[in-house]
């Protein structure tokens with residue numbers, strides 16, 4: 001079984017019963033700003049799930065050119081039902097993106113579920129697909145993530161395998177891009193989280209990278 005087929009099985013089970021429609025602010029705002037500057041921009045989300053980010057962008061920019069891929073067929077069935085006019089496709093260990101075709105790429109919490117060698121191949125393919133001067137936003141779990149300290153550091157009770165990155169590794173992973181900004185982003189979940197001695201223990205620590213493909 002390929003890595004993406006393994007992930008697809010796991011995420012199909014998740015999306016069969018869970019459908020959130022709330023966009024993730026920073027990824028969505030990044031694309032909103034780009035679209036407000038250039039409404040013709042081609043925007044692609046890697047690992048778009050059920051389309052919660054792209055669907056929100058569609059509600060603000062009805063004519064925008066919005067594309068998304070995911071390994072989970074269940075996620076995309078839900079995405080197509082919720083947002084019929086998004087361009088969503090099922091991807092595998094390659095994305096099949098046309099070189100130099102995209103203006104904006106967003107990714108949130110997808111690379112962190114993919115083994116590092118395959119993640120590096122996806123990043124290369126996305127770099128090639130971006131136009132010179134194109135912008136990208138990635139949010140990737142850091143070593144300070146709440147689950148990084150558990151067991152072998154990679155088991156999430158809901159999402160299975162997780163991969164955590166140190167900042168230096170991300171600088172290597174995105175070496176072809178110009179790194180405009182990096183944030184150390186923390187989202188401490190205070191309700192609905194697993195608790196240890198009454199205290200929430202789940203901290204979604206991640207690095208957010210704001211990137212440009214050099215012209």
Ligand SMILES: C[S@@+](CC[C@H](N)C(=O)[O-])C[C@H]1O[C@@H](n2cnc3c(N)ncnc32)[C@H](O)[C@@H]1O
Nearest residue numbers: 004007011024047048049070071072108109110
């Ligand atoms: C935590 S969810 C994030 C979904 C969405 N980006 C968001 O902001 O809510 C991770 C997503 O990555 C997808 N995924 C996992 N492995 C993948 C792969 N190899 N290629 C594309 N998508 C993948 C999952 O199916 C899931 O939809």
